[in-house]
Amino acid sequence: MKHILVVDDVINDLKCAEEILRDIYQVTTVDTGEKALLFLEENMPDLILLDVDMPAMNGYEVMEQLKQDEVFSGIPVVFFIEGSDRENEIRCLKMGAMDFIKKPFEPELMxxxxxxxxxxxEQNKILQDIARKDGLTDLLNRRYMEKLLNQTDNREEKGFFLLLDLDNFKLVNDTFGHVVGDEVLVRFAGVLKEEVDKEGCVCRLGGDEFAIYIPKDYKKETLKKIVRRMIAVIEFEVNELLSESCGFKVSVSIGIAEKPGDGRSFMELYSAADKALYYVKQNGKRGFHFYGDSQKDIEESEKENKLINLIQLQRLIQEKGCGAGAYKVEYDGFKRIYHFISRCKDRKSQDLQLLLFTVKDTSDNEIGNEKADKGIRILEEAVVQSLRKEDVATKCGNIQYVAILVNASYQNGTIVAHRIQQKFDELLKDDTMTLVYEMQSV
Incomplete structure (x- = not known):
């Protein structure tokens, strides 16, 4: 039911208007302009019926206040006027009123x-929505993002502008066709809408290029956590659509510009974020980079990728079905881990640590199949000998093992991880391979 706010200092007129409208609309009545503005601080009616002649604050003065507020300026206003006052009629329309209604009221005409x-x-809202939305993904479009950022150009508002690009998206279209490519973009957009809160603005600029504006003064470490999760979830969801035999994975690269340090207008922020995105693309793709930061070394980039992998693994464990994901876990192992996590989440006192172990060649070369088989067998034995009965572990991939430590602090988890590394070295009996790990609290 549409909500109408009626503002009039004449009580009989208020009662008359309410009597005419109440069977069709939700009606709120107030008898001063000041009360109307107070009401609007916490409410958003669909229409305001506003008397011109009121003491203290008349209808024109209330209208001026509404026009100065971005939120309330979109509410349609209809003025009440006495008799046939041509001057008032013209002034009402010039001020932006949708119409005027003469007193005394004629119910059918009103x-x-x-x-x-x-x-x-309602029709205008639909047209405006179409004009500012992307037809495929239902995200906001570039025109809206430009308008938003250029409106805040002169403000000292702090925030972050993220430019996102899907790596290997051309291969998706070439391999599976544009229908699947569109499904990938829609799923990408869906993740962004879920991951960005209501204050943020998400838009599709065109093709596989997306942008996010977050109007918050986050610390960089906080934003890094948000971005890592965003990359992990997008890759997880998007790669579920693709066949395992296609020979490639879609990943995400993100360039980040800071407002107002790197720019204020859309083009300034876009240009800075684009340069940061180019840096990611030129350095192996997948990951993120801040425009104002110095270059990352290889070790730091690998660490970021491992953190992203851990988030994806955590999401896989929490999935209720056994579908494709970032890691392929054997079904029985998957079920054990999933049900275990579900049980532990019900016990609020439980601390859980998620450990991901990876066997690597000490020469930094790609590990061969024969060496990988040997490494994973030794790793499995080291894990079995080092964990308690209540812990859960399973193989994931040909060189990786995941373990969940029950009722263990982060410090305890570090001790266990080092114990497994030592056991692995003992069982290996040479230095051809090394074992690395990443850990995250669940």
Whole structure:
């Protein structure tokens, strides 16, 4: 039911208007302009019926206040005027009113005008929504993002502009066709909408290029956590659509610009974020980079990728079904881990640590199949000998093992990880391979 706010200092007129409207609309009545503005601080009616002649604050003064507020300026206003005052009629329309209604009220005429205005307003909202949305993903479009950032150009508002690009998206279209490519973009957009809160703005700039504006003064470490999770979840969801035999994975690269340090307008922020994105693309793709930061070394980039992998693994464990994901876990192992996690989440006192072990060639070369088989067998034995009965572990991939430590602090988890590394070295009996790990609290 549409909500109408009626503002009039004449009590009989308020009662009359409410009597005419109440069977069709939700009606709120107030008898001063000041009360109307107070009401609007916490409410958003669909239409305001506003008397011109009121003491203290008249209808024109209330209208001026509404026009100065971005939120309230979109509410349609209809003025009440006395008799046939041509000057008032012209002034009402010039101030931006949708129409005027003369006193005394004629019920049928009043309802007809209000119905027409509400219908026109609804149609305009639909057209505005179409004009600012991307047709495929239902995200906001570039035009809206430009307008938003250019409106805040002169403000000292702090925030972050993220430019996102899907790596290997051309291969998706070439391999599976544009229908699947569109599904990938829609799923990508869906993740962004879920991961960005209501204050943020998410848009599709075109093709596989997306942008996010977050109007918050986050510390960089906080934003890094958000971005890592975003990359992990996007890759997890998108790669589920693709066949395992296609020979490639879609990943995400993100360039980040800071407002106002790297720019204020859309083009300034876009240009800075684009340069940061180019840096990621030129350095192996997958990951993120801040425009103002110095170059990352290889070790730091690998660490970021491992953290992203851990988030993906955590998401896989929490999935209820056994589908494709970042890691392929054997079904029985998957079920054991999933049900175990579910049980532990019900016990609020439980601390859980997620450990991901990876066997690597000490020469930094790609590990061969024969060496990988030997390494994973030794790793499995080291894990079995080092963990308690209540812990859960399973193989994931040909050179990786995942373990979940029950009722263990982060410090305890570090001790266990080092114990497994030592056991691995003892069982290996040479220095051809090394064992590395990443850990995250669940």
């Amino acid at each position: 309802l007809s005008r209000i119905g027409r205005i509400l219908k026109l307003t």
